[in-house]
Amino acid sequence: MTQFQASPPPETLCPARPSVKITLVNQGFQRPISVYLALQKRLAAHLRTLLKSKYDLDIENLPIEIPPDLRFGELATPIALQLARSLRKAPKIIATEIVESIGALEGFAGFEVAGAGYINARLDRSTGVKSIAAADLAQHSPKSPLHALVEHTSINPNKAAHIGHLRNAILGDTFVRLLRAAGSKVDIQNYIDNTGVQVADVVVGFLHLEGKSLDEVRQIVAGCEQRAAASGRPADAIDFYCWDLYARTSQWCTSGTGEENAARKQVRLDTLHAIEHGGNETAAVAELISTAVLRRHLETMLRLDIEYDFLPRESEILHLKFWDAAFEQLKQTGVLYFETEGKNKGCWVMTRPGAATEPVQDQDGPKGTDEDAKVIVRSNGTVTYVGKDIAYHLWKFGLLGKDFGYKPFFTYPNHECWISTMHGEAAHPHFGGAQAIYNVIDSRQSDPQANVIQALRGMGHTAEADRYTHFSYEMVALTPRCAIDLGYNVPEEDRSRAYIEVSGRKGFGVKADDLIDKLIAATLDEVNKRQTGRDQAEREKIARQIAIGALRYFMLKYTRNSVIAFDFKDALSFEGETGPYIQYAVVRARNIFRKGDTTADAVLAEFAQLAPDTIAELLARVENQDIWALWLSAARRSLVLEQSLTASEPAYLAKHAFQLAQEFNNFYHRHHILNEENPALKTLLLATAAVALRELIVVLGWLGIESPEAM
RNA sequence: GCGCCCGUAGCUCAGCUGGAUAGAGCGACUGACUACGAAUCAGUAGGCCGGAGGUUCGAAUCCUUCCGGGCGCACCA
Incomplete structure (x- = not known):
């Protein structure tokens, strides 16, 4: 563009972020308080009334995004671009008209037209920063509209758990934490x-x-x-x-x-x-x-x-005859019908989800038989796996009319885990009867899962079917190199493949406990090098925290649809995009307060006394743009939580934690906080560290990752 | 044959209801420890976003089609 660009423009100091959209969809989760969400909502409402009065337009989903770069402001809308056609005007003219009549809005400093017709909004930075500092975002009302049931782990109890099971359990456990963070009551079943x-x-x-x-x-x-x-x-x-x-x-x-x-x-x-x-x-x-x-x-x-809270077992589903109760309901509602012709003659079958949208009302005859139907009861009278699963899921939603017996099985520090039994104890907690269920099962099982949902819907339980989520994920495989290193005989034709599926049947895979042991050994090595002043018990505790952080983050950073090609080199890495990287940011932030002989709370209290004008002046400085950017990132926590929940994608929060840590580490290097001579700026820097620390600890907690005191 | 998923930098992956200059990490190459610990930071190189059409003011993103890879499609559990 400009050929005489001698020095980079000050804007390049702020880290570029991808453009992020804010969704207003709420799928039954409680909306947490958020500075970002509140401002976005206010702006959308304001623009909507403006468009109504100015152009007589009713815009339902007014798009508001977070621009890719701070120089475009903190919020932006491309609405003028969208309206260009219907209003038969150039986008830039529409945007200018809107900005001219937009007036003042609380929390916003101003609006401007940019690019092809974007409307960019700038926040009032001092009030923004103060509300972020004050926002105790963890303080939502605890009552929840939905009682959820999450089922995960579900390993066949015949061999050691392997890395594939770890992905399942870590995804499920993290999702539980997210649901609870949003205020839901959750039962965990295995x-x-x-x-x-x-x-x-x-x-x-x-x-x-x-x-x-x-x-x-x-x-x-x-x-x-x-x-x-x-x-x-x-x-x-x-x-x-x-x-x-x-x-x-x-x-x-x-x-x-x-x-x-x-x-x-x-x-x-x-x-x-x-x-x-x-x-x-x-x-x-x-x-x-x-x-x-x-x-x-x-x-x-x-x-x-x-x-876990409860362990329902197949043996009780069989012996308590859950199926008999379900069979009656399935027959009465017509979901199951008795096949009299074709290859499934003599079986009770149901139509598959993908098949004919309407039950074909053909004339009776060979053509009327659905050869592709799913068999639920075999011709010998025994029930298939899907049949038992339908019965079990009717129980989950409280629709079966039967219940398990319960007895205690495993004691955790803070609660008891119960297991199903024929005749249990008289006093026991109640499980099942949930409003929403999430089944953490790998994507290979999506067909049987779809069958169960189809059956529920066919029985008229449409609300339950809609709240049945198959939380599916791709498998964990081994890289050929990893398999060879483990001593497995890898056929020549498999060596060029990207990954090889693990198989418990073949005894081919990495056992969970082995991996955890390796991680702890590797982290303990590093801790021993650095923490010479600490005793063995402390070092082991820190090593364990880091090892678990590394493992959990490793399993969470991939989105669910991506196959993880496991390699020890990646899993044992503690640098770059890893759990320990984020934990290290926490330790650094903690060290600031320790060395400065103060606390995050004390700093934030002091910060609240700072004059708005002073803050505004400091945040307007070119060299402090990264500080403002860090505050904005910190404010995104509940926004990301909501996106994570609606997409059932814990990876979003994992990425958020990493980005926050990255921004903090960058900030840490650029500003010498404890040596800062300007007292107002020092307070701002300390408050920035305090907010980053608070956010990192909370988000790591949601991911099930502890924040070590030292490392 | 049918269904689902994937194809973005050398490698592993983000890019979330289409939006401003496509981003990280690892690896490679340069630099930064007398500052709050370098498990860190800064910088350089590296991309026809699998191919071709289409929709749109605007496409990595939506549609169609083809190519390449993976996983499912039993009266097994």
């Missing part, structure tokens, strides 16, 4: 399929491959418990033992000569049926193993600060 083929496989392993009796299995479990307790090594525990046994059994079941293979498959099937039926030695082994492994899963997740 569904336990203790009667499926996976458990059956391990039971086959114990009984047939290893030839153990129930008593011997009991001894193995007890031995594992003792060894693991003594050594503190997860590798000694029962879930690791089962990991290998499961892989061996899977191999056994799918190998052998034709005759042998058939016999082995039959053994597996018989075992499965014995477990489902219950009341026999095989079922007792299954119960023993699945319960011991489940306990290990809860311990593993507790290392990541992940807890």
